[in-house]
Amino acid sequence: MAGVELRGIRKSYGHLQVVHGVDLDITDGEFIVLVGPSGCGKSTLLRMIAGLESISGGEIRIGPRTVNDVLPGDRDIAMVFQNYALYPQMTVAQNMGFSLKMRRVPHADILRQVREAAAILGLQDLLDRYPRQLSGGQRQRVAMGRAIVRNPSVFLFDEPLSNLDAKLRVQTRVEIKALHQRLRTTTVYVTHDQVEAMTMADRIVVMHDGRIEQVGTPLELYDRPANRFVAGFLGSPAMNFFDGGLGGADGSRFVLGNHAIPLPAGAERAAPRSVVLGVRPEHIVVDAQGVPAEVVVVEPTGSETQITARLGGQTFTAAMHKRLTAPPGSTLGFRIDPANIHLFDGETGARIP
Amino acid sequence: MRSPFMSERASAYLFLAPGFILYLLMALVPALATLAFSLTEVDRFTWGISFAGADNLLFVLSDRRFWTAFGNTFTFIAMAVAGNVGLGLLLAVLIDRQMPRAVLYFLRLAFFLPVLVATALVSLVWQLLYSTDLGILNYYLNELHLPSVSWLTNSRVAMVSIVILDVWKHVGFFMIIQLAALQGIPRSLVEAGELDGAGFWQIFRYIKLPYILPVVLFCVTYATITGLQVFDSIRILTQGGPGDATISLVMYMYEEAFGAQDIGVGSAAAFILLAAIAVTTLVQWRIGRRMVAQ
Numbered sequence: 334m335a336g337v338e339l340r341g342i343r344k345s346y347g348h349l350q351v352v353h354g355v356d357l358d359i360t361d362g363e364f365i366v367l368v369g370p371s372g373c374g375k376s377t378l379l380r381m382i383a384g385l386e387s388i389s390g391g392e393i394r395i396g397p398r399t400v401n402d403v404l405p406g407d408r409d410i411a412m413v414f415q416n417y418a419l420y421p422q423m424t425v426a427q428n429m430g431f432s433l434k435m436r437r438v439p440h441a442d443i444l445r446q447v448r449e450a451a452a453i454l455g456l457q458d459l460l461d462r463y464p465r466q467l468s469g470g471q472r473q474r475v476a477m478g479r480a481i482v483r484n485p486s487v488f489l490f491d492e493p494l495s496n497l498d499a500k501l502r503v504q505t506r507v508e509i510k511a512l513h514q515r516l517r518t519t520t521v522y523v524t525h526d527q528v529e530a531m532t533m534a535d536r537i538v539v540m541h542d543g544r545i546e547q548v549g550t551p552l553e554l555y556d557r558p559a560n561r562f563v564a565g566f567l568g569s570p571a572m573n574f575f576d577g578g579l580g581g582a583d584g585s586r587f588v589l590g591n592h593a594i595p596l597p598a599g600a601e602r603a604a605p606r607s608v609v610l611g612v613r614p615e616h617i618v619v620d621a622q623g624v625p626a627e628v629v630v631v632e633p634t635g636s637e638t639q640i641t642a643r644l645g646g647q648t649f650t651a652a653m654h655k656r657l658t659a660p661p662g663s664t665l666g667f668r669i670d671p672a673n674i675h676l677f678d679g680e681t682g683a684r685i686p
Numbered sequence: 687m688r689s690p691f692m693s694e695r696a697s698a699y700l701f702l703a704p705g706f707i708l709y710l711l712m713a714l715v716p717a718l719a720t721l722a723f724s725l726t727e728v729d730r731f732t733w734g735i736s737f738a739g740a741d742n743l744l745f746v747l748s749d750r751r752f753w754t755a756f757g758n759t760f761t762f763i764a765m766a767v768a769g770n771v772g773l774g775l776l777l778a779v780l781i782d783r784q785m786p787r788a789v790l791y792f793l794r795l796a797f798f799l800p801v802l803v804a805t806a807l808v809s810l811v812w813q814l815l816y817s818t819d820l821g822i823l824n825y826y827l828n829e830l831h832l833p834s835v836s837w838l839t840n841s842r843v844a845m846v847s848i849v850i851l852d853v854w855k856h857v858g859f860f861m862i863i864q865l866a867a868l869q870g871i872p873r874s875l876v877e878a879g880e881l882d883g884a885g886f887w888q889i890f891r892y893i894k895l896p897y898i899l900p901v902v903l904f905c906v907t908y909a910t911i912t913g914l915q916v917f918d919s920i921r922i923l924t925q926g927g928p929g930d931a932t933i934s935l936v937m938y939m940y941e942e943a944f945g946a947q948d949i950g951v952g953s954a955a956a957f958i959l960l961a962a963i964a965v966t967t968l969v970q971w972r973i974g975r976r977m978v979a980q
């Protein structure tokens with residue numbers, strides 16, 4: 334087992350730079366989730382850790398050694414690919430044992446290790462099948478089996494669940510997490526699914542355009558997003574943003590049209606003129622004494638009710654656990670909980686403390 | 687949408703017609719004619735035709751020269767298939783890597799160009815290269831203080847010389863096909879192999895080769911079928927000689943039909959050739975299917 338250190342990692346394809354200096358310390362045994370929108374460089378970063386992609390600058394350390402020039406097969410890592418990449422002409426057992434065979438492990442030991450890994454994942458009955466004879470979920474499991482069989486220091490996953498149906502995805506997500514709790518192997522997991530990120534990660538790394546936006550535990554990121562991008566990326570339904578300005582003699586109120594929301598003390602000092610107010614849907618409540626807004630649509634999801642409404646030309650979403658109906662076009666009163674608001678700089682998007 | 691002029695079915699036949707008529711005139715009719723001829727005897731002075739039954743077939747099967755041609759052809763096939771498919775695969779593996787596009791195009795063209803030139807033309811050039819006294823091959827051998835080789839007149843060497851020409855001419859074709867197959871291998875499979883610690887050779891042996899095996903087997907079958915039909919190069923380089931050392935099945939057939947002007951015997955030989963092609967293809971297909979199924 335080993336930690337992973339990334340120091341100023343850069344990647345360019347020709348003149349196009351796609352990763353701009355990433356620094357990250359992953360401690361031994363940690364489950365790190367890389368998350369971000371499509372094309373932000375998650376896979377590229379993961380593949381550089383794996384050694385499948387050369388790095389254009391910086392240093393990668395796995396455990397005590399720098400692996401910049403170490404071949405993928407010698408980095409003591411295992412990777413689960415999005416399409417699983419099972420060898421089609423080999424049986425499940427041969428797929429799982431291939432890395433051991435390449436390391437000249439004696440045949441009897443290969444057999445034993447493959448059986449042990451198969452038992453962990455419930456693959457015992459599939460060992461003699463070929464990949465084409467397996468369902469998508471079984472293939473995914475074999476790909477994981479192939480990764481755990483040789484007990485590497487680091488697991489790398491690149492969107493391993495994206496080819497599964499919704500139910501299986503949830504189930505497998507739980508299993509991967511349980512597997513990690515059992516094996517405690519350092520894991521770097523790429524996904525663009527924020528639910529996976531929130532539920533699985535010890536720490537989440539949010540990436541955007543080849544840069545790290547924020548690193549932290551899921552709740553840290555959820556409760557104190559460092560900037561508007563992170564705030565909008567994590568959480569479903571997404572955080573509401575209101576463009577507005579500061580008002581009141583001391584700038585202690587957020588002014589939206591002809592409504593004003595009091596800000597927590599201390600915020601106004603650092604506040605520039607143009608600010609964005611962020612509120613999560615669950616922190617907006619329906620209250621007859623609140624600010625009246627026009628209802629656009631009411632969507633019951635069963636466990637909660639989501640209301641989209643319009644206020645001063647801006648739409649926002651509120652989510653609540655009580656059931657409620659209101660016809661589109663009607664007016665409801667809404668109240669924002671001042672303790673749970675986020676302020677961001679209107680220009681840079683950075684959080685204003 | 688319905689055609690305003692004719693039914694869909696009729697237009698389908700119309701579109702198929704040119705290809706089908708060509709096939710009819712150039713392949714099916716001649717094949718049936720050959721079958722008919724093989725059962726007859728044509729008097730070459732009066733052009734009188736009489737029914738001969740299995741006489742022609744029996745004559746061919748009891749002709750020692752036919753069996754020489756038969757053996758030669760399969761010797762040729764064994765060497766030419768190994769050379770064409772094997773060397774083609776080796777070249778494909780060497781070319782299947784990151785390289786500037788221009789270099790890749792140049793290499794592909796360089797190896798493929800001989801495929802496009804008529805065999806007869808190529809054979810005439812190689813005849814000059816192979817010439818014992820004036821040929822460039824022996825010139826360089828002598829420069830290296832090696833003895834001259836009687837490329838086309840030594841009965842042990844002549845067949846090898848023909849194979850060398852054949853491989854030079856056709857290897858590009860087999861390279862291109864196998865290169866395309868190699869480039870069709872999903873990248874993640876190779877990457878998984880690298881992560882599993884397999885080296886270049888192991889990745890080829892355990893991942894790439896099994897993946898492209900169906901294509902390699904297709905190449906073997908294709909090379910075998912064309913090998914069974916070898917003719918132009920032999921006719922120009924050695925005329926089947928020295929002695930009958932390089933006579934092939936098609937040459938035998940040609941000589942019987944047009945040299946000895948015995949259309950019946952030539953047709954019978956052609957039919958045996960057809961049977962040989964059918965049997966070889968079937969056997970290779972069976973073996974291939976079993977190998978690929980693994």
Ligand SMILES: Nc1ncnc2c1ncn2[C@@H]1O[C@H](COP(=O)(O)OP(=O)(O)OP(=O)(O)O)[C@@H](O)[C@H]1O
Binds near residue numbers: 369371378525
């Ligand atoms: N071989 C390549 N040549 C040029 N650009 C590339 C290459 N591979 C990736 N890129 C670019 O690098 C950027 C990052 O790609 P990457 O695959 O890492 O994104 P990602 O975050 O994994 O996205 P996704 O969620 O869609 O998988 C993209 O803009 C992509 O276009």
Ligand SMILES: [Mg+2]
Binds near residue numbers: 375377
């Ligand atoms: Mg990706």
